[in-house]
Amino acid sequence: MKGTSKFLVVILALGLLGAMVVPAFAQGMTGAIYTTDSTCSGVNVNIFAAKTDVYLNGGPAGGGPGLPDGSYYVQVTEPDGALLGTSVGSVSPTPITVTGGQFASCYQLWNLVFKASDSSQGFDDTTNNGGEYKVWVSQTSTFPPNQSKTDNFKVLPGVTPANLHVRKFYDANANGLDDDGQDITGWKVRIYDGIDWIRYTPVDIQLAPDTYTVDEFTPLQPNWMHTTPTSVMATIPPDATVTFGNLCLGGGGGKTLGFWSNKNGQAQIGADDLAMLVMLNLRNANGAPYDPANKTAFRTWLLGANATNMAYMLSAQLAAMSLNIHNGFVDGDALIYAPGTMSANPLGFATVNAVMAEADAELGLHGTAYAGDAWRSYQEALKSALDNANNNMTFVQPQPCAFSFE
DSSP: OOOOEEOOOOOOOOOOOOOOOSSOOTTOOOOOEEEEOTTOOOSOBOEESSGGGOEEEEGGGGTSOOOOSEEEEEEEEOTTOOEEEEOTTSSSSOOEEEETTEESSOEEGGGTOEETTTOOBSOOOOOOTTOEEEEEEESSTTOOGGGEEEEEEEEOTTOOOEEEEEEEEEOTTSSSSSOSOOBOOSOEEEEESSSEEEEESSEEEEEOSEEEEEEEOOOSSTTEEESSOSEEEEEESSOEEEEEEEEEEEOOSOOOHHHHHSHHHHHHOOHHHHHHHHTSOOBOTTSOBOOOSSHHHHHHHHHTOOSSSHHHHHHHHHHHHHHHHHTTSSOTTOEEEOTTSTTSOTTSEEEHHHHHHHHHHHHHHOSOOOTTOTTHHHHHHHHHHHHHHHTTOOEEOSSOOOOOOO
């Protein structure tokens, strides 16, 4: 006889995505800007030989979300925010135009701003030893952080940049390896070496030789799980590639104890279902073996299931999942999140069939699992894995689900 166990999946949920407002106020401004070169053919050029070589682009062309349409002020600062150049107060204080989320032009930064030191064209030299600058755009002339977008760049004459590649893959087989052939486009990542670059996969960025921390963001949707480390150190040169894997959880056809005890589920149960259930190591509340004589008796047993004796609740969840597979609702080879079970891989995933076989074997060994029993927590993990799957919470989806970021 077999049973199930419930294990709640805890995934960080990051609040609600604020609505885009033009101009954007307290919720913060979505969208992106990028430094590029005079060809404007790439958005991941961040090392320049001269200040006049820096151009700006942004929006979906760079793989990120577009800025709200409108006109924008521009400023250049030290990494710490000290002003080096600004368009505020000039004849054309809002020189950047965004239409349809895209920059209307590829803008040469030098021609957009005037030096803080003497108001001549361009921007002053940074005092930062690494040649670092920060460029800001905003629809507000005071550039409040939650109403501005920024990008960082370096002016390093004579320095040969190296390439850092960041890739994102969908881990459909939940093994932490990029072997499913599904790349994810548009996943938000952070590249850091004292200053930030926010980019969206796939990323091919030119950076100065250094050691960088590359972090992937967690999406707002809580059904996503990371299957690789979320922060990686990369040293360039030589060119380096950082790869992140994720998967999302959802439904897989499961039917709950409630379904199998209501009229719809009862109508599905025939002699073959009862014969299948008799083959399992199901248990009663007192730990005695349970073999359902008819579907009415089975309904009473199912409705009475509780976790005082964990073997009873495990049995109920196992019975429900066995009926799900027997009636074609669930694929027994489907992967589910099953942490704490012996059949789970190092990331906590196992097939439904493997968890069921494990639960059935455990129920054959221990008909009771009361508080204080050494094997109770193990039975609870099995119960949770099957319970969550019966409730369509923890099936690994074959393809990426929707995702978004703050």
